[in-house]
Amino acid sequence: MLAFPASASAAGLETIIQDDRLFLHQPKESVAQSMADVRALGADTVRLTANWSSLAPAADQKTKPPGIDLSDPASYETARWQRLDDAVRLATAQGLRVAIDIGFWAPLWATADEKGPRAKTAVNPQDYAEFTVALVRRYSGTFAPPPPVGPAPPPSEDEQELDRVLGSVPPPPGVTRAPQERASEEPAxxxxxxxxxxxxxxxxxxxxLLMPQWTPDGKTASPAIYRAMVMAAYPAAKGVRPDTKILIGNTSSSGGATAGGSGPVAPLRxxxxxxxxxxxxxxxSDGDCAGFTTLPGDGWAHHPYARNMPPDATNRGRRSDDVLVGDLPRMALTLDALAASGRIGEAVREIHVTEFGYETEALGPDRPGVPQDRHAQWIVWGERMAGKVPTVKAWAQFLLRDQPPAAERVSESLRRPFGQFWTGLYGSEGQEKLAVQSFKAxxxxxxxxxxxxTLWGRLRxxxxxxxxxxxxSVLGRPWRRLTTNTPQGGRLEGSFLADGRESFARGARYVRGARYRLVVSGMPAGLPVDVVGKAPKAKAKKRSAAKRRAAKRRS
Structure with a gap:
């Protein structure tokens, strides 16, 4: 019996999957199945949203409820939290790690907005810190929520809107709301x-998600608002639970309008x-930066969507402050420099990709959908690009299933007027895309x-x-097993071993017109992939003076 030595392999990046539609807005039995599906895909972590305006009391009111300690999880109505509590329990039961976004949107009373829904203007940092503390206390491993008493409270405007977009239909007036019906069956x-x-x-x-982004005279406004939120919430949470890992940033990949506009601010800016x-x-040290102290955090989260371009696409010129997956090295250099100068905490150098995906349906004439075979290849290539940056620690897949259009318009967005997203590994009805196979191997x-x-692979x-x-396979000829070695050289091997949760890298000679596929023993052959990347340009050879004179005479 032949023995095959292990290849040069390494632990893969932590893998995160988010799908609020499936994890937070479906019946409990469906949520349980979705968590089992995530586990079967080999992911490590599910990312959940703790929507403040869905969980807080009197979220649609302009006045904050008096006489309540909103840093105490027992002060909140249990029924409002049932969906999130269920998702945390069900993910944990599958052996999955849970990561929670403490965020959008805010209760009306914690903002400068006069009415909702989607209150997000000038979020009060102290109110946000209270909610953050309540959340980390709730999920400390020791808090038992009190049983719901009486009828479930009516959902907030934002929760109703999320239900319309994400698939759950609120019950008729006077009927107990779904979260109440999904209460734990445990006796205590x-x-x-x-x-x-x-x-x-x-x-x-x-x-x-946060306003204002800009001041009327064209300066950024959102960084100061967010800085105040972090400076209030991070130390407050660490004060009650030092063991937590709290990321900051969670930035969108691209910027937009300036000079008094209302578009996003580019992530590097x-x-x-x-x-x-x-x-x-x-x-x-001018303006809102007067009295600045080091920005704390345990890592910087980012969403380096490539706008349906190849993963090696990068930004320059007027978009040089955008950060697609190909731009992550520039973000890493910026974070390193800021940490070295004491502007951010040392731990903030770590980059956690918490959203990424490719859309397999068009989002308008200027952004066609990515064909499924390319989608399957590019999500692996994107992870490969990110993994080359030493400070990148996590990789993400946004959506388990596609999010279909809502029944009514929910946004002024020209690309997503009905809240649709097409980045799932599965179609909206659960049909497998080719990407399921490449996500696993x-x-x-x-x-x-x-x-x-270089033949790089990722196993889950x-x-x-x-x-x-x-x-x-070369130029369409039959597939033949290839002998490879590690990129550093060594003995050529027709087979090799790698851990089922790791990445690996092998080297081979480049052949024009070749395609490759991965075969895992006992499984069907993987999807064919083309060679990506460009060969370095050949250096022009210097001619000797004698050869230059001879060439001149011939001319």
Whole structure:
């Protein structure tokens, strides 16, 4: 019996899946199945949204409820939290880690908005800190929510809107709301599972989630608002639970309008302004930066969507402050410099990709959908690009299933007027896309110099060694097993071992017109992939003086 030595492999990035429609807005039995599906896909973590305006008391009122300690989880109505509590319990039961966004939107009484829904203007940092403390206490592993008493409270405007977009239909007036019906069947309340990963807000550089983004004279406004939120909430949460990991940022990939506009602030500009530095990373002490102290956090979260372009696409010129997946090295350099100068905490250097995906349906004539075979290849290539940045610690898949259009218009967005997203691994009815296969066992073939190709793979097949083969087809000829070695060289091998939860890298000679596929022993052959990346340009050879004179005479 032949023995195959292990390849050069490494632990894969933490894998995060978010799908609020399936995890927070469906019947409990469906949520349980979705969590089992996530586990079967080999992911590590589910990301859930703790929507403040859905969970807080009197969220649609302009006056904050008096006489209540809103940093105490027992002060909140249990029924409002049932969906989130269920999702945390069900994910934990599947052995999944839970990460919670503490965020959007805010209760009306915690903002400068005069009416809702979607209150988000000038969020009060102290109110936000109270909610953050209540959340980390609730999921400390020791808090048992009191049983609901009486009829469930009416859902807030924002919760009703989310139900319309994400698929649940609110019950008729006078009928007990679904969360009440989905209460735990346990005879007595048991402590909720412990959650240790949180993120402060979601996309604070985007006008849909935090306002204002800009001042009338064209300066940024959202960085100062968000900085105040972080400076209040982070130490408050750490004060009651030092064991938590609290990310900041969670930035959107792209910027928009300036000079008094209402579009998003580009993520690198947002980062610089949150850290109170100028374009050259020199400290600022003017305006809202007076009295600045180091920005705390345990990592920077980001959403490097590539706008349906290849993962190696980068931004320059007027979009140089945007950060697609190909721009993550620039974000890493900026974070490193800010940490070195003491503008941000050392831990904030870590980058956590908490959303990413490709849309397989068009979002308008200027952004066609990505074909399924390319989608399957590009999500693996994107992870490969991110993993090359040493400070990137996590990778994400946004949506388990596509989010279909809502029954009525819910946004002024030209691309998503009905709240639709097409980034799922499955279609909206649960039909598999090709990306399911590559998500579990994916391969990327990259040019390596002028003569080589690096074959990088990512496995999410569970613990234990797997025997792997790589096959090659040249110009449509039959597939043949390829001998490969580690990128550093060594003995050529027709097979190799890699752990079922790791990434691996192999090297081979570049052949023009070749396609590759990964074969895991005992499984069907993987999807064919083309070689990506470009070969370095050949250096022009210097001619000797004698050869130059001879060439001149011939001419």
């Amino acid at each position: 309340p048991s402590p909720l599972p412990k959650v240790s990963h949180f993120t402060l807000w979601n996309e604070p550089n985007h006008h849909a 947002f980062l610089r302004d949150v850290a109170c530095v100028d374009e050259n990373l020199r400290p600022r 994916g391969l990327v073939a990259e040019r390596a110099g002028r003569k080589g190709v 097949l569970g613990d234990g060694a797997r025997r792997l083969f790589i096959e090659r």
